Amino acid sequence: xxxxxxxxxxxxxxxxxxxxxxxxxxxxxxxxxxxxxxxxxxxxxxxxxxxxxxxxxxxxxxxxxxxxxxxxxxxxxxxxxxxxxxxxxxxxxxxxxxxxxxxxxxxxxxxxxxxxxxxxxxxxxxxxxxxxxxxxxxxxxxxxxxxxxxxxxxxxxxxxxxxxxxxxxxxxxxxxxxxxxxxxxxxxxxxxxxxxxxxxxxxxxxxxxxxxxxxxxxxxxxxxxxxxxxxxxxxxxxxxxxxxxxxxxxxxxxxxxxxxxxxxxxxxxxxxxxxxxxxxxxxxxxxxxxxxxxxxxxxxxxxxxxxxxxxxxxxxxxxxxxxxxxxxxxxxxxxxxxxxxxxxxxxxxxxxxxxxxxxxxxxxxxxxxxxxxxxxxxxxxxxxxxxxxxxxxxxxxxxxxxxxxxxxxxxxxxxxxxxxxxxxxxxxxxxxxxxxxxxxxxxxxxxxxxxxxxxxxxxxxxxxxxxxxxxxxxxxxxxxxxxxxxxx
Amino acid sequence: xxxxxxxxxxxxxxxxxxxxxxxxxxxxxxxxxxxxxxxxxxxxxxxxxxxxxxxxxxxxxxxxxxxxxxxxxxxxxxxxxxxxxxxxxxxxxxxxxxxxxxxxxxxxxxxxxxxxxxxxxxxxxxxxxxxxxxxxxxxxxxxxxxxxxxxxxxxxxxxxxxxxxxxxxxxxxxxxxxxxxxxxxxxxxxxxxxxxxxxxxxxxxxxxxxxxxxxxxxxxxxxxxxxxxxxxxxxxxxxxxxxxxxxxxxxxxxxxxxxxxxxxxxxxxxxxxxxxxxxxxxxxxxxxxxxxxxxxxxxxxxxxxxxxxxxxxxxxxxxxxxxxxxxxxxxxxxxxxxxxxxxxxxxxxxxxxxxxxxxxxxxxxxxxxxxxxxxxxxxxxxxxxxxxxxxxxxxxxxxxxxxxxxxxxxxxxxxxxxxxxxxxxxxxxxxxxxxxxxxxxxxxxxxxxxxxxxxxxxxxxxxxxxxxxxxxxxxxxxxxxxxxxxxx
Numbered sequence: 001x002x003x004x005x006x007x008x009x010x011x012x013x014x015x016x017x018x019x020x021x022x023x024x025x026x027x028x029x030x031x032x033x034x035x036x037x038x039x040x041x042x043x044x045x046x047x048x049x050x051x052x053x054x055x056x057x058x059x060x061x062x063x064x065x066x067x068x069x070x071x072x073x074x075x076x077x078x079x080x081x082x083x084x085x086x087x088x089x090x091x092x093x094x095x096x097x098x099x100x101x102x103x104x105x106x107x108x109x110x111x112x113x114x115x116x117x118x119x120x121x122x123x124x125x126x127x128x129x130x131x132x133x134x135x136x137x138x139x140x141x142x143x144x145x146x147x148x149x150x151x152x153x154x155x156x157x158x159x160x161x162x163x164x165x166x167x168x169x170x171x172x173x174x175x176x177x178x179x180x181x182x183x184x185x186x187x188x189x190x191x192x193x194x195x196x197x198x199x200x201x202x203x204x205x206x207x208x209x210x211x212x213x214x215x216x217x218x219x220x221x222x223x224x225x226x227x228x229x230x231x232x233x234x235x236x237x238x239x240x241x242x243x244x245x246x247x248x249x250x251x252x253x254x255x256x257x258x259x260x261x262x263x264x265x266x267x268x269x270x271x272x273x274x275x276x277x278x279x280x281x282x283x284x285x286x287x288x289x290x291x292x293x294x295x296x297x298x299x300x301x302x303x304x305x306x307x308x309x310x311x312x313x314x315x316x317x318x319x320x321x322x323x324x325x326x327x328x329x330x331x332x333x334x335x336x337x338x339x340x341x342x343x344x345x346x347x348x349x350x351x352x353x354x355x356x357x358x359x360x361x362x363x364x365x366x367x368x369x370x371x372x373x374x375x376x377x378x379x380x381x382x383x384x385x386x387x388x389x390x391x392x393x394x395x396x397x398x399x400x401x402x403x404x405x406x407x408x409x410x411x412x413x414x415x416x417x418x419x420x421x422x423x424x425x426x427x428x429x430x431x432x433x434x435x436x437x438x439x440x441x442x443x444x445x446x447x448x449x450x451x452x453x454x455x456x457x458x459x460x461x462x463x464x465x466x467x468x469x470x471x472x473x474x475x476x477x478x479x480x481x482x483x484x485x486x487x488x
Numbered sequence: 489x490x491x492x493x494x495x496x497x498x499x500x501x502x503x504x505x506x507x508x509x510x511x512x513x514x515x516x517x518x519x520x521x522x523x524x525x526x527x528x529x530x531x532x533x534x535x536x537x538x539x540x541x542x543x544x545x546x547x548x549x550x551x552x553x554x555x556x557x558x559x560x561x562x563x564x565x566x567x568x569x570x571x572x573x574x575x576x577x578x579x580x581x582x583x584x585x586x587x588x589x590x591x592x593x594x595x596x597x598x599x600x601x602x603x604x605x606x607x608x609x610x611x612x613x614x615x616x617x618x619x620x621x622x623x624x625x626x627x628x629x630x631x632x633x634x635x636x637x638x639x640x641x642x643x644x645x646x647x648x649x650x651x652x653x654x655x656x657x658x659x660x661x662x663x664x665x666x667x668x669x670x671x672x673x674x675x676x677x678x679x680x681x682x683x684x685x686x687x688x689x690x691x692x693x694x695x696x697x698x699x700x701x702x703x704x705x706x707x708x709x710x711x712x713x714x715x716x717x718x719x720x721x722x723x724x725x726x727x728x729x730x731x732x733x734x735x736x737x738x739x740x741x742x743x744x745x746x747x748x749x750x751x752x753x754x755x756x757x758x759x760x761x762x763x764x765x766x767x768x769x770x771x772x773x774x775x776x777x778x779x780x781x782x783x784x785x786x787x788x789x790x791x792x793x794x795x796x797x798x799x800x801x802x803x804x805x806x807x808x809x810x811x812x813x814x815x816x817x818x819x820x821x822x823x824x825x826x827x828x829x830x831x832x833x834x835x836x837x838x839x840x841x842x843x844x845x846x847x848x849x850x851x852x853x854x855x856x857x858x859x860x861x862x863x864x865x866x867x868x869x870x871x872x873x874x875x876x877x878x879x880x881x882x883x884x885x886x887x888x889x890x891x892x893x894x895x896x897x898x899x900x901x902x903x904x905x906x907x908x909x910x911x912x913x914x915x916x917x918x919x920x921x922x923x924x925x926x927x928x929x930x931x932x933x934x935x936x937x938x939x940x941x942x943x944x945x946x947x948x949x950x951x952x953x954x955x956x957x958x959x960x961x962x963x964x965x966x967x968x969x970x971x972x973x974x975x976x
Contacts, residue, residue, distance in 0.1 A: 027605065029555045030562070031592065036605055039550035039620065046551065062527035063534065067517045067641055069578075074518070087585055090557075092594070095578035096629030104519065106580070117515065117524055132527065137556055137625065141584030153555055285852055484882075 005274050012218045017147070019268050022341045023277040026147045033145035033152030037261065040342060041148075043154060044264055044287035049135065051187055051283075052157065052259070055179050061131045061159060066113050068136070069104040074112040079238040081111065084204020088140040090152075106139040111205060111256055114160045114233040122162055122252055126171045130140045130162040148265035149222075152475075156260035162252045164244065165232070167262040169253035176257045177210045180225040188263065189280035189396040190214045191403050192224060193483055194429070195456030197366035200443055203256075213455040213483065215403045216269035219429035220483035221455050224266050230254035238269050270399050271366075277343030278365055280395050281388040288315055288322040288384060289339040293332050293351035300352055301328070307355045311348065311380065318381045329469070340365065345391050346384060347372075358384075364391050366398075406430030407483075412470045421472050421484075425450040431485050433461060435478035437471035446473055452484040493762050500706040505635070507756050510829045511765040514635045517614040521633035521640030521659060525749065528638075530831060531773035532752055537623065539675055539771075540747070543667050549619045549647060554601050557592040562600040565725035569599065572692020576628040578640075594627040599693060599744055602648045603722040610650055610740055612731050618650040619660070636753035637710075637976050644748035651738045652732065654719070657741035661717040664745045665698045668713040676751065677768035678702045678758045680712060681890050681919070681953040681971055683944030686929055691744075695719035701971065703891045704757035707917035709943050709973035712754050718742035750755070753976075758887050759854075765831030766853055768883050769876040776803055776810040776872060777827040778848075780819050781839035788840055789816070795843045799868065800834065806869045809956065828853065833879050834872060835860075852879050854886075893972075894918030900958045909960050909972075913938040919973045921949060923966035925959035934961055940972040 005022055006014040020026050025041030037045065053063070076082045090106045093099060107113065114132070122130060135157050145151050155432065159176060163169040177194055184190050193213045202209035206228035214224045235241070235251040244250050271278040281287050290312055292304045308324055316321040323344075325335045332349070339347055349361040349372070360380065363372035364387055375383045410421045410432050425432060436442060436454065447453050461481040469478040493510055494502040508514050513529030525533065541551070557580065564570045577787040578594045581587060592817040595601065602620070610618060626643050637919075646696060647664060651657040665682055672678050680700045690697035694716035702712045732738050746826070761764040769775050778800055780792045796812055803810040813823045820837070827835055837849040837860070848868065851860035852875055863871045898909045898920050924930065924942065935941050957966040 027608070029601070030559060030604055031555050031557045031601075034555035034557060036552040036555065039552045042552050043550070045553075062531070064527045064530050065525040065533075065643060067519050067522035067524065068627075069519045069522060069641065071518060089585075090580050090583035090592075092578050092580055094581070096631070097575055097577075104578075113517070113519075116518055120515070139556075143584070153557065155553060 002111055005276065007274060008217065015274070016265075016268060017274050018151070019145045019277055020097045022342075023343065024276070025264065025268075028147075031152070033142060035147045035151050037155070040285070041264060044267070044279070044283065044487070045261055047283050047285055048259075048263055049157070051280045052179075052183060053133075053135075055183065056133050056157075056159065059175060061133045061161075063134065065134060065136070066110050066117065068107050070107050070110070070113045072103045072105055074116060075105055077112065078205045078233055080233075082203035085109070085140070086326060088142060090139045090141055092251070107136070108138055108140045109134070109256075109258075110134060110138075110158055111160065111230070111234050111254075112238070115238040115240060118162055119238045119240045122240055122242050125245055128162055128164045128242060128252065129168060129172070130475075131159070132161070133157055133159040146265075148261055148268070151261075153261070154260050156258050158258040159168070159256060161255045162235075162240070163255070164242065164253070166253050169231075169255050170229050173227045173255040173257070176255070177212065177225075177227040178213050180227065180259060184212060184214070184224055184263070184266075185396065186266055187280065188270075188283045189392055189399060190224070190266060191396065191400040193456060193458045193460060195458040195460075195483070197226075197456055198443060198454045198482070200440055201229045201454060205230065205233055206256075207233065211456050213485070214266055215271065215399075215406060215431060216266070216488070218269070219406050219486075221431065221483075221487040222262075222266050222269065223455070223487065224263060225257070225259045227257035228255060230256055237449050271395055272343065275337070276341035278395070278487060279343035279345060281345040281392050284343065284345050285321065286323050286342070287320050287388060288325040288346040288348060289344045290322065290348045290350060291332060291335050291339065292324070292326055292454070293349055294328055295352060303355055304352060308350050311350065311360055311377070314377075314380060315384065318385075320384065336369070346387055347393075348384075362387060366391055366395060368429060395477070403431070407433060409433045409474065411435055412472055412475055418473050422450050425452045425484065425486070429486055431455070431483050433458070433481060433483055434472040435466070435469045436476055436480050437476045438479035439471075439474070442471055442473040450484075451486050453487060455483045455485050455487060457481065458483050493764065495762060496705065501514060504753075504756060507760050507765055508635045511831065512829075513752065513756075513765070516635075517772040519640070521630060523635045523639050525643070526700055528773070531754060532755070532767070532771065533749055535752055535771050535773055537645070538749075540667075540671060541621075542622075543671065543857060544621050544645075544647065547663060547667060549621045549649075551622065553622060553624070554598050554605065554619045557603045558594050558595050558598070560591045560593055562604060563593055565600065566693045566721055568721075569693035573597070573628070576630060578627045578629055589645055592861060595624070595840065596626055596628045596854060597744075597746075598622060598624070598626075598646055598650065599718070599722050600726070603726040603742070605727060606650055606740070607726045607728045610728055612729050612735050613652055616650060616652045616659070616730060616740065619647070620649070621645055621647040632857065634753075636749055636756070638750075642748050642750070643960050646746040647744060649743045650723075650728070650745070652730065652738070652741070654741050657719075657743050658717050661698060661715045661743040661745070664743070665700065665715040667712075668700050668715065668745075671702060672712055672751070672754075673703070673884065675770045676755055676758075677770075677880055677887060678712070678754060679884060679888040681944060681946045681948060682718075682948040682970070683948075685714075685944055686942045686970070688928055690941060691716045693718065693721055694744075695721065699944050701973070702754055703752070703887075703894060703919060703973070704976070705890070706757070707974075708895050709919065709971075709975040710750075710754050710757065711943070711975065713745070713747045715745035716743060718744055752784060758849050759883055760831065763825070764829035766883070767831035767833060769833040772831065772833050773809065774811050774830070774832050775808050775876060776836060777832045778810065778812040778836045778838060779820060779823050779827065779972070780812070780814055781837055782816055783840060792838055792844055796838050799848055799865070801837065802865075802868060803872065806873075808872065824857070824973060834875055836872075850875060854879055854883060891919070895921060897921045898960065900960055900963055906961050910938055912976070913940045913972065919943070919971050921946070921969060921971055922960040923954070923957040924968050924970045925962055925964045926967035927962070930959055930961040934972065938972075938973050941975060943971045943973050945969065946971050
């Protein structure tokens, strides 16, 4: 195989880009920072969409579509929002051969246009809650881009909900955080930490942001999803009030939340290897690839192909997503490599021997190529199911082990100091659980000196006792356990 | 019910807008010409998407996603293309706080950006055919807009295929035309004419355009779908060549095709009435609404609701899309009207009488409110199925009858002249089948004098003999039977 994937050790960043290209997930476009999502990459996104869309609907959300073009003045109405997003605006001043009276911005996120509509739609408590999701493209003019991880235009979903009470809006914010967590852990097989962001790191316009943080193989964290409690910020900016049951007019509480094509970047960087992509079965567009091992004799090959068709039919009938690569011009090795590039979880080889024995030879993408064994056609469906389930679990467990190994607790003590922390972050990276006083100053200094940021105040460590704990930087009384990491 | 829908006779245009608003399909946005597709409207679009997407995949197409931003110079490469689309461009010159080196255009259609990528992806005959579809938003700065029919931003799918031969590209163009025709007739219950466009009316950049034309209730035609044979126009503009089996380098033949949210406008204007939307069952997001008729006594109402739950469960289990409107605060009449606004095909009323008799009362959206009858719970599923199927057929037949009634043949003869044609188009509108010499001059004059355009050279009349037929305008030898109509 002439295609070459860089070594992770030598150049993780190049390895990542090689995977994107060799698995045909995306290609560079002539527009700086914009990628083309190629059919195979798009099919992964479609799977993500269909699973999440179902979960959103099960939790009472409906889809809608709002204009991509937002009047500049709308974005100015919420001060933090415009401050946060305006450096990345793409702006239209000319359209239809004329200058526009007011510039329009390509949506970087849709709170403003949506809350403008909500001011029209929400009049009474009967109109609440209003829970709408949108699948859309957004544009943020980023300086440094990388396919899936950070692109000028990207695809995402953004949920925007309106509630009568703060409690309900907060509940929604956390409900969705949990939907994301379960999706990312159960389908993408990526173990995650959930928690609140610091004030510095929260969404521009939110009261508080909750995020989902995953650890990549290079020990950098990646924010995989966010859910924001927006309080009354947008209701006030767009004057959205409802008449409550008691007849009084009240502002509406809000949440917003989203995941994007970035998840595909996470999939790559958590599971894949130097042979290509590795996809957890539950998210894989193709779960099983059948590869006939041809002989020289046409007659034998016909038998093999007929047999393969039976195998494929049986698997399709059982509901599996299966394909066959019967390109007679390519060697088995070449076709194995192709399937490996794509991260197809299960490979079934069929040689003449298998035809004679009524068997197939099964192997798994996450195992060594030498790991393979024959299974009889009778047990095909059940064995395939077992291996797919096992692989899903194994990938999660492997990623979890890696994260456990790379989550270090460093607290101020007679033994450890800020210097220990700094040295560790510098030498080993990964997540560091530590304590923080809550001051922006400490957060900034740590970031400047170590490049590590507070990823979140993790829910997982909420039960721990803070008594006597001190800030890793300034040694004053600690307010939170926090997770630090360098990040994407 | 306080909501009011204009009379079709008095003001068809107002009636249309009333339906859009009262059925909560879309709302006006603060950005001129852009609409918000509301949840119910979006759920219809989702149904359209899922059905067509399946058909595209069955015919060998894959989805991908290309950047929305297209360098201006790309659009200039195909002369007809830029001439046709540039008046409607929305242009970005500023982004990320800087002036761009080259202006970017929001895609009005994606031939240019896609064929730029194809020049990279297509090298050999082995890379062909390449058949990609994209679901996306596009922007065309239209002067006069109307929800769904013509909006500045709209949602659509655009297929872009590449082929080794002209025959294959033409075959694809017509295959998709047929996919569209069958979808629009079988699912949307809209009878259509298919045929080639005149040179004047074809897509800017196409060799030939084929369209699907439907007749609205106000006797104006609506172009519901188009499929273009692009020849080598874009392959030449972007230098896309492949090495053929004989080793020679050849340009690649192309097709492109699309349908948009405009289809929802067609649905409204073919089937709906003054009570609201009427949706063909196969495209209806909700096929059946169950409406309990409450009494004063809570105890009785509980019985009714329990019974309704059984009805809903039985229907869901049978695979129907069913909802219940148990809003006790609203009268049955109010809830009937709500369901009528939304065009839900089947209404099942459940009163205490039904509970006692083990029955429900069924009625159909396309029939008079008085048309209703009781069915026993035993035959619920089968009866509902029968009525849904019947309604689907009835709607199509009704629309077909209307079209037959409003498709007039007017040919030059001792009896009929261009004046007859003009008077008819003026007084009655509808489709007029006539003959045309093929000259742009006649086409232009007819358009200017009657506002009717050549909708297409219809396939349906291809078998007819043109011998002795003459152009309806200039009386020279006719080249084609053509369909004229005023149109949206």
